[in-house]
Amino acid sequence: MRFRTWPRTTGRTRRFAMGSTVLLAVAGMNAPAVLGFAGDRYHRYEISRPAYKAQYGFWQTVRIPEHFRVNAIHATLLRTGKVLIVAGSGNSRQNFDAGTFRSLLWDPVRNTYKLVPTPADMFCGGHTSLPDGRVLVAGGTLRYEALKSAVTRAAGTMRIRNEDPDHGHVLPRGTVFTAPDGRAYRSTARAVVPPAVKTTVRAADRSGRRRPQVRVTASEQHVFVEAVAEGGRYVTATPAQYAIRGLTGADARNLYGMGDRMTLDKQDFQGIRSAYEFDPVTEQYEPVPDMRFARWYPTLTGLPDGRVVTVSGLDDTGRILTGDDNEVYDPRTRTWAKAPDHYFPTYPSLFLTAKGQLFYSGSNSGYGPATEGRDPGIWDLQRNTFTAVPGLRDPELTETSSSVLLPPAQEQRVMVLGGGGVGESPRSTARTDIVDLSAPDPHFTPGPDLPAGGTRYLNSVILPDDTVFTTGGSADYRGKHRSDILRAQVYHPGSNAFTPAADPSVGRDYHSEALLLPDGRVVTMGSDPLFADKDDTEPATFEQRVEVFTPAYLFHGDRPRLTGGPAVLRRGSAAAFTTPAPADIATARLMRPSSVTHVTDVEQRSVALGVTRSGGAVRLSVPGNAALVPPGWYMLFVTDRRGTPSVARWVRVV
Known part of the structure; x- marks a missing residue:
């Protein structure tokens, strides 16, 4: 973890003030003289101080026993609070040839680990949580590319x-x-x-x-x-x-x-048709019928009725699917059916809107022509129309960008952050742009530039206090030239500005993930750089270290608590939850658990609930719109007037 350097006056003031605070604290506690510290030791001391944590948060490395370490390609938070980490073959041809496919269950509360039998190579498939808490995993790898x-x-x-x-x-x-x-x-x-x-x-x-x-x-x-x-x-x-x-x-x-043609040309990755549901109770994969089309790099997005639309990917010959092959999965019948036609590049970011349409932000990852399917727009599945949304700056730099439905979801604003050029382009952008989908004529407007400059592979995580934590990424393709960015920051939708957070110590670029845990912390994992040195001469290894970020809001004193209440919430109704201090509860949020890969997380959303106080309870009102609150399991957070969140309660919305 490095001490940050920010170019703005506020950053310089902050550094001076923090330095003064630490010097006074050292003198007051009779700690070793500052001049006696080695720089790194002193920095570790400084970032461990309560005042620093309360302003910038704190990072810790999770010690995973060697036997349980996997290449984290995919990560989904389960309704049990455990994290399903899927590697499949983990971008290792050796593992693929050996049929070694791995998944890991991590319990962040008990810090325990369990390897799960993995029946197919789910490497670079798609996934999403279903209404009953199971996880649908579809597609993966049939064949590795050959130059x-x-x-x-x-x-x-x-x-x-x-x-x-x-x-x-x-x-x-x-x-x-x-x-x-x-x-x-x-x-x-x-x-x-x-x-x-x-x-x-x-x-x-x-x-x-x-x-x-x-x-x-x-x-x-x-x-x-x-x-x-x-x-x-x-x-x-x-x-x-x-x-x-x-x-x-x-x-x-x-x-x-x-x-028609048989050639000795380069051969791309190829996808599989296989699909599975992961059961968080039995902790096993269960096969469901195959998709009609093989997919590698697909996106799965939940719909208001609990079905899942599945788009894009490379098929089992290595060709990108053309858009007349989209499919819908119905978890009630475990069947696949044809979906409306529209072409998207691989891993497109598709967000369910309050009108029941899907918004394509332009973010994508990996494959597809540079001139097709890159423009953002609103896809109406009922009419099968696609309406372009204009105004996105650097539109040619949306590959490996991050997109997020800003909190609260009722405001219907989507933010696009960073990104790079198509394929192995070295270009990246610091651009953030925001679109208000509730406007009569939606269009993007400029947001603040990313503090670290041009960034690809940025992970963005919604927090319970209606901010967005962003971390990692690299300036170049897959971290080339040692371009990983060891910085983190918090975006504040209300002020439309970033503020600094503590720096991570592990770089994160391609094949990295970040997600919110039920205790309000953020876990980051994965990273698959091409090279280990600045000159790009030494091959790199997959990053298996896991870091957990504790946001500053968890260093502000006692947390609010919900001590009782229902486990099932109905849309359009209200429910009472007991709490020791109802007057302290300022907000309540339903937060959908993340299912993320390739910095693509279209499921996370934060829905604001109405809050009224009575006696020793708070009464929380759930919106009635299924497109705003899709069926399924959510983390219920309440926050106090300082923005400190409770530990989440798991509730099911029906």
């Missing part, structure tokens, strides 16, 4: 067609497709090919009379294939029909492959 220099077998997409209307077919991984010239290619995944579609139409016969006729339309499924042997002779750009080895008779006639 052109490493590709030795020609490969491409094979479209499998089935003309049999009575039977579907399952082709296992390793199915061989043979071209008329004898060149053969082997599938890298299982393919489920449905029956052909049979329809009845009325058509004129030879006599001119219109009679019903049956028309059969071949079904189609695709699969990635690679040559059975190495070498350039398997490269082809000639479309061809491929026979499927092992089929005979009618099956061989009805089922065949159609291939």
Whole structure:
């Protein structure tokens, strides 16, 4: 942890005042003379002082036993208060090849750990909490990318067609497709090919009379294939029909492959169709039906009725999904259905608005053309319309940016913070912009620049006192040139300004997460820099240290308490909660638990509750709008007049 340097006059005044305070305190307590401290030791002493903590907060490192350390790619706060940390293969080809997929359950209260059997490579999938507190995890990794220099077998997409209307077919991984010239290619995944579609139409016969006729339309499924042997002779750009080895008779006639190009080009990551629900009670993954489309880097967003819309991602051939493949998951029936069409780049930030629409902030991560799907806008799923929202500055620098629905959610304001250029661009921006979605003509207006300058991968966490804690990030792509930013700050929506917070000691860039804990602290984890040195010559390792930030509001004295009340709240109604000091309660907030990856957290929101006081209780009123308060489990915080929050109570909103 470094002592901050802020360019503004207020920062210089703060440093002088704090320095004077510490000098006086040292003299008063007969501590060792300041000149006797080594700089680092003195700094550690200084940031541990109560006055410093009360103004800037405090960081601590969590000591995780080596056996339980994982590469934190995804993190979700469960209704039990535990944190589900998903690594999957953890961006390690060695783990992937070995089938080593990991998930960790961390209990931040007891500081205990449990490794959870992980049935598939959930690395870079999507996830969100369901109304009953389970976590839906969908997609992940089928195949790691291969750079052109490493590709030795020609490969491409094979479209499998089935003309049999009575039977579907399952082709296992390793199915061989043979071209008329004898060149053969082997599938890298299982393919489920449905029956052909049979329809009845009325058509004129030879006599001119219109009679019903049956028309059969071949079904189609695709699969990635690679040559059975190495070498350039398997490269082809000639479309061809491929026979499927092992089929005979009618099956061989009805089922065949159609291939266009087989190349030795770079091969992108590929996604899986698998989906699971994680049960926080049994602490196990339970399989649910596969998605229709494979996804790697998708976004899952909850809807007012508890269903989940799932968009974007790379499919099982490495191509980005085009937008006519969006899906909706219904947790009541555990089924997938088609969703309205719209194209988004991967990991788009989609926020549920109070009108039941989805707002795309422009934030995204990783894949997609630079000129498509980058513009912010409001997606109306009922009408399937997309209305652009103008005014975002540096619109070409939204990749790896952070977005947050500012507290309280009733104000319907979304903030975009930082970001960078597409792909491996070194560019980043300090821009923050804010849009008021409740305005008749929503448009972005400038917010304050980020104090550290251009920042990618910034994590943003809503706090119970209606502020937003932001931390980490890097100035360059994946922390190149040692550009991790060891700074943190708090954004205040009321004053539209940042104030400094204590500095973290661990850099966080790509594959990092931060989320609010029920006790009001913030945990940060993960980070996957490319290099370990400023010259970018030494490979870096995944950051497995975990840090917890205790905000300044927890150093201001006793905390308010709720001592009793219901576990279920109904929208549009009120409920009484007992408390030792009702007059001290200033605000109440329902805070949806985070489910975050790649600095994308579209679920966190803070909903203001009405507060009335009577006797030894406070009566809290819940808004009636399901689009504002989607069904599910929430942390209920109350804060006193100093902004100090209680420890959260878990409640379910129905």
